[in-house]
Amino acid sequence: MTRHPLGLSGFRLLFIGRTVSTLGDAAVPAALAIAITRATGSSAALALVLGCAMVPKLLLLPVGGVIGDRFDARLVALATDLVRALAQLFVGLELLGGHPSLPHIAAASAVGGIASAFAMPTASPLVAATVRGELRLRANALLGTATGAARLGGPALAGLLVYTAGPGWAFVLDGASFALSAALLSRLRVDHVPAEPRSLRRDLVEGWSEVRSRDWYWTSLIAHGVWNGASAVLLTLGPLIAATRLGGDGAWVALTQAGAAGLLVGSLAAGRLRPRRPVLAGNLALALFGLPLIALALPAPAPVAVAAQAVAMAGLGFLNPLWETVVQQDFPPGTLARVTSYDWLLSLAAAPLGYVLAPLAAEAWGERAPLLAAAGLVTLCCAGTAAVPGVRRYGARAAAGAGPVTAPGPAAGRPPARAQDRNPALPRDEARTQDPALPRDEARAGIKS
Template identity: 70%
Template structure:
């Protein structure tokens, strides 16, 4: 079996994703420092972050429709160019000496709109670039590269901010999107367009695909609960670590251990191939109840750090496994829409956690919200084991790899043979994904 990076289409896609993810990993820290330096206001930072988040949430379903109607390579290329322009605009504003809040907020809103159309194209592009048993390894490679970039991104941001200024972090991010766009111009993948319908019909069809698979929508509920609980931990955890577990260093150790855990999980996903991938991945996600509980009970710092590392390893394992199963189980004509609903639920759950956590903590103290979140995560994620589809979905059938890198990038290209949705549960559980 050849290595995924030996396939030209996947190699281009991998390089583009890795470079743009590294650029993105630099931005959060640089944005926080830049806005607080310019305004001295936490409210201003919240405004800028909201300008990016709100249009992303509102437009994700539309982005899924566009990703299915048009070639996802073209959509990804255009959105990379738009995001490059937005980040370069922020960089130029910051390098001007006296940055203004309004242009930064507008540029971040434009970037948020573009990301709503870009995010649903990620899974269809991988599915189009590589087929067969190599897809699991390909998804694990992308996840590992992204997690490594996020691990090193904050350090790179610190170097840029304190040597050249935060504006250069945005210039770097803009340049990374330009490189990704350049690589996409060389990418040749097969596109299988679906039947043209009205916008409402396309949205309805995508939602019907989600509802028709019990393993998918029940897992999405668990993933949404996980994101809400993660927001609770990220809101209450820093103060608990600082005031009760030994200081700021404990929280820093937790975040670093979590980043290492995510990277470890994604590497593990490329080698460990369970017979019931969705079930095992969801059970791994339920491990997030551990750090929530240790924080609630103010357990010793080493135990809390270890629990967080283990929980984030479960997250790192889930991501490539989930992507591989979804790419195999859904027809390519609806993959972007299905992915957009996945992103929508995940992103929408986090603000709920951020909003409710401090309110609940002020009323009942930190222990209550953390323990409730731990119970919800355990029930929602581990509870999917009771769903027949979750237990039934096995590893996709191994067939001879037929990389789509040799296909023609046109709507008239022949489509890959693919089973009908109703045949999705017919799997040989002994075959790796």
């Protein structure tokens, strides 16, 4: 009987694939910015490429959730990894050819964005299918730690590739990482119970009914969306403030690296602390993002701003594993991909708004106004979820042995699946790793990215 998630063969394959592809992805943003700037000398061209990746992703996320629930999540993830591998290799070859075409790169970015819309909802179902019981929080914490480490090392790897071999090689590396992830997924074996034939509209409505039936969930998603909007404000205004008032470009590099380190520390802490009220604890940790926004608005000395960013991103790192585990615990397995797609959609939708409004507000009222407004909103919305009964109570009864507090999912016509419900997606060769001493209604545990 294994006592560590990496002792499970299915999760081990998933973890290695996710870690490698995340590292490849972390090297791409810096390489893309440098490559497009070198090729066009235009920030508008970079915005076009980024928009081509983001817009189809947001539009197709709910459809991706339906596909992830209706078909085998492993096969969907494998196919999207192959598509993204080809898209990134194409961009890499364009850049290595010496005369990159902006329309070609934009088109490849759109293809990658479409693939991501179908890939992102499969992440949580695959974790739920390969890990059960009290090990699930540790598994999500491990994935969060790998993400933090990748964000910490990715920019350095990108810089090494850009200044030694050229930015195209960062995309070649990312494409290879997706290909490796697909190869590992091809070896993963999980059971899949086909869904009954039904319309796309019915699937979408059923997934949304699961979301709105839980006050702790949809109110938290609003707070998470505000967090992403505030993050967009910081990413838009922060580099210029760092360059002009905090000592130069090096201050912004230090701030981003401190954030990556904080994300890593927060993920490690989530796997060890195991709070009794995970949703409340995670949202309160997320409210710490007001600190770097205030530090940049003042502006505070560079060391203070760097420390504030580290603390704020530690809050995000703490939230992510808790949120993923709670979602995997509370929603029926057959709706998990759709629920996750709505999660991503609502959480990310405010980011483009932040990118657009932050420079307009800064031009009209100065940089301090949008930074302070974002700080106030993110603190109020994230900490304000404590006023929601479901957020306060979630986990309290489970800690006392009565199971988590949650509303039934009306669309499914029955309460959410608990540990006593047989999980048909559990890998055949790992069905005996469950701890028989674990209480049945506590065998599914903790949260988001």
